[in-house]
Amino acid sequence: MWRETYAKIDLTCLAHNVRALKSCLAPNVKLMATVKANAYGHGAVAISLKVLEVGADQLAVATVEEAVQLRDAGITTDILVYGALPIEAADAVVSHHIMQTVFTLSDCFALSQAAKARGERCRVHVKIDTGMNRLGVKDDEEAVALFTMIHDDPWLDLVGAYTHFTSSDEPLCDLALSETERQRQRFIDMISLIKAKGIAIPVLHASSSAGLLRDARYHFDMVRPGISLYGYHPSPYFGQDVDLRPVLSLETHIVRLHSIAPGEAVSYGRTFIATKMERIATLPIGYADGVPRGLSNVGSVSIRGVKAPIVGRVCMDQMMVLVTDIPDVQVGDKALLYGGDVGSGFSLTDAAQQLDTITYELLCRISDRVKRVYSQ
Ligand SMILES: *Cc1c(COP(=O)(O)O)cnc(C)c1O
Numbered sequence: 595m596w597r598e599t600y601a602k603i604d605l606t607c608l609a610h611n612v613r614a615l616k617s618c619l620a621p622n623v624k625l626m627a628t629v630k631a632n633a634y635g636h637g638a639v640a641i642s643l644k645v646l647e648v649g650a651d652q653l654a655v656a657t658v659e660e661a662v663q664l665r666d667a668g669i670t671t672d673i674l675v676y677g678a679l680p681i682e683a684a685d686a687v688v689s690h691h692i693m694q695t696v697f698t699l700s701d702c703f704a705l706s707q708a709a710k711a712r713g714e715r716c717r718v719h720v721k722i723d724t725g726m727n728r729l730g731v732k733d734d735e736e737a738v739a740l741f742t743m744i745h746d747d748p749w750l751d752l753v754g755a756y757t758h759f760t761s762s763d764e765p766l767c768d769l770a771l772s773e774t775e776r777q778r779q780r781f782i783d784m785i786s787l788i789k790a791k792g793i794a795i796p797v798l799h800a801s802s803s804a805g806l807l808r809d810a811r812y813h814f815d816m817v818r819p820g821i822s823l824y825g826y827h828p829s830p831y832f833g834q835d836v837d838l839r840p841v842l843s844l845e846t847h848i849v850r851l852h853s854i855a856p857g858e859a860v861s862y863g864r865t866f867i868a869t870k871m872e873r874i875a876t877l878p879i880g881y882a883d884g885v886p887r888g889l890s891n892v893g894s895v896s897i898r899g900v901k902a903p904i905v906g907r908v909c910m911d912q913m914m915v916l917v918t919d920i921p922d923v924q925v926g927d928k929a930l931l932y933g934g935d936v937g938s939g940f941s942l943t944d945a946a947q948q949l950d951t952i953t954y955e956l957l958c959r960i961s962d963r964v965k966r967v968y969s970q
Pocket residue numbers: 628630676758801802803804818819820821822828
């Protein structure tokens with residue numbers, strides 16, 4: 595690796611976050627670490643190994659492919675796939691001992707067939723749709739039929755049932771007015787209906803990071819945090835007392851430094867025009883690395899601890915920043931993106947606000963071209 599552009603991943607911060615989140619949970623509540631989308635860009639295998647080492651109980655991913663990647667890396671812990679089952683993946687689910695989300699009879703039929711063919715049971719979690727309108731069984735009758743089929747099938751093991759909140763990051767409010775509370779009630783009602791049919795459901799779960807931090811009433815038997823593991827609060831309205839430390843920062847180094855005269859412009863389309871003599875630093879990182887082009891003339895990086903605004907358009911592989919006011923700046927100096935404190939102008943949270951998006955999206959955008967460098 596010659597280009598000095600890295601995503602630095604601090605596993606000590608990750609371990610700290612796991613412990614901080616666990617301290618919010620009753621001792622019997624399990625923590626399922628969400629490591630989908632390459633662990634939100636942090637590297638699924640390295641992150642999985644670390645969270646398991648420091649106390650996470652299980653893992654969750656979005657796709658069967660992601661689960662297989664973890665199995666291929668030698669990880670034997672329970673892994674749940676959140677996404678819908680592609681019928682063709684049923685055999686891979688069984689052979690890799692993956693737990694699959696199900697919500698239709700045909701999901702269950704496919705997994706049962708695959709399990710029978712291999713002579714091994716398949717473990718499933720039923721997703722209940724309480725208002726997200728994304729995945730899940732929604733209707734009482736359909737739910738009874740689904741749970742009954744799983745219960746009666748010798749090749750299927752009902753491990754759990756879960757739901758997902760639409761708005762658990764919203765401000766805390768009167769429970770009677772809370773959509774999260776309405777979803778919780780709907781979930782409990784559905785579960786009671788199934789239990790009344792004599793079907794036991796070992797593990798109930800509902801909360802991502804926001805539900806986890808919101809209130810223990812949403813924890814049930816297990817929680818499924820993602821973003822909070824990586825050091826970001828899912829909501830500005832609560833949970834700020836839980837100390838979370840960003841795990842990732844992007845680092846690159848100045849490859850060119852030069853001065854421009856008043857009237858000269860920087861980058862494509864001449865969107866930044868100097869009004870005085872300015873000093874410009876070129877950085878070998880661009881939108882192909884995951885720095886959104888929307889940060890053009892909007893975002894900032896940190897050089898020698900000083901904020902350096904991005905000037906002109908972010909290019910595919912490079913971008914320019916203003917360093918006029920940074921004393922002693924030199925070629926080779928480190929430039930930090932997505933690091934630093936919230937409000938510094940160059941933290942990931944600040945960038946997400948500037949772009950009217952969420953921290954999640956910016957993390958996931960960091961491309962494969964950026965080398966991940968881990969520190970313990
Ligand atoms: C992504 C996801 C999570 C984790 O969400 P965070 O907001 O990152 O904590 C939990 N549950 C499901 C079903 C998800 O899809």
